[in-house]
Amino acid sequence: MDNNLIVLIWVSILAIAVVAVFLVKLLYDLSDLTRSMRKGSEMIQDELEPTLKELNEAATSLNKVTGIAKDHAEGIQKTIQSITSATSSIGSKIQGMFGGIVSGLQAGLKLFKK
Secondary structure, three states, rough: HHHHHHHHHHHHHHHHHHHHHHHHHHHHHHHHHHHHHHHHHHHHHHHHHHHHHHHHHHHHHHHHHHHHHHHHHHHHHHHHHHHHHHHHHHHHHHHHHHHHHHHHHHHHHHHHHO
């Protein structure tokens, strides 16, 4: 019976040693992973900051261009409205003039018919 207990003790010690070795290896790998994650996050932060600045500048430029385009569109709309109102004014004057000519011709034709 003593032999069985000694074998059990040695097997338990060996199992604990194997688990301890794997645990140390796990801790070492976790340390490497943590170090790599820190380097990755620093690299991302270093690259992200200039990118965000450029993106902010691009958005500002786009807002300026949009404002300029809006101003030009409003100017074009006002020009078209003024041209349309001038055209309708001229059109009404021409219509009145032709109406007068037609009335004159009709009056002349009535005069010659009699």
